[in-house]
Amino acid sequence: MAAGKSSIGQLLARELNWDFLDTDTEIVNQTGLSIPEIFRKYGEARFRQEESLLIQRLVNINHTVIATGGGLVLNPDNWVTLQRLGMLIHLYVPLELALQRVKKRSERPLLARPEEELSKLWLERLAIYNKASVTFDTSGKNPEAIVAEISAYLKGDHCHVTTNKCWRF
Numbered sequence: 001m002a003a004g005k006s007s008i009g010q011l012l013a014r015e016l017n018w019d020f021l022d023t024d025t026e027i028v029n030q031t032g033l034s035i036p037e038i039f040r041k042y043g044e045a046r047f048r049q050e051e052s053l054l055i056q057r058l059v060n061i062n063h064t065v066i067a068t069g070g071g072l073v074l075n076p077d078n079w080v081t082l083q084r085l086g087m088l089i090h091l092y093v094p095l096e097l098a099l100q101r102v103k104k105r106s107e108r109p110l111l112a113r114p115e116e117e118l119s120k121l122w123l124e125r126l127a128i129y130n131k132a133s134v135t136f137d138t139s140g141k142n143p144e145a146i147v148a149e150i151s152a153y154l155k156g157d158h159c160h161v162t163t164n165k166c167w168r169f
Helices: 005-016 023-031 035-042 044-057 076-085 095-102 115-129 143-154
Strands: 019-022 064-067 089-092 134-137 158-160 165-167
Touching (some): 005 019, 005 064, 005 143, 019 023, 023 044, 023 064, 035 044, 044 076, 095 115, 134 143
Parallel strands (some): 019 064
Antiparallel strands (some): 158 165
């Protein structure tokens, strides 16, 4: 949450000349309901089911940057399907910064939880996110800088944008 998945994903897709798909937006478009409405009317379990159904429909998609909702990867089947689709990139942001970025946004149903519960949820998700192919820290960076780092990584030139140090694997 609030790591920049949508904004960075859109910019990266443009950089790669690929399509872009945001799973949350796709679910809203398909159901005709906002995410808070889905949570309110049907609960989190129904929303997670919608995520899983969407991911299953994407199995043959190519040349697309996919920004997933933060909880989509909690389902191990979703994780496996995403791995088959391509490289998984984790955009890391510390919890405190994520909460600061979203504190005034009401469309985040999980934010209604107490802070200690949010911290526990963040740590649980982090353990899964850390299994991604690569992690980029989005703290204190603008989306363009992060896209430059990801693009360099994908091209095989692994550069740290702020220090200009590069390496090849």
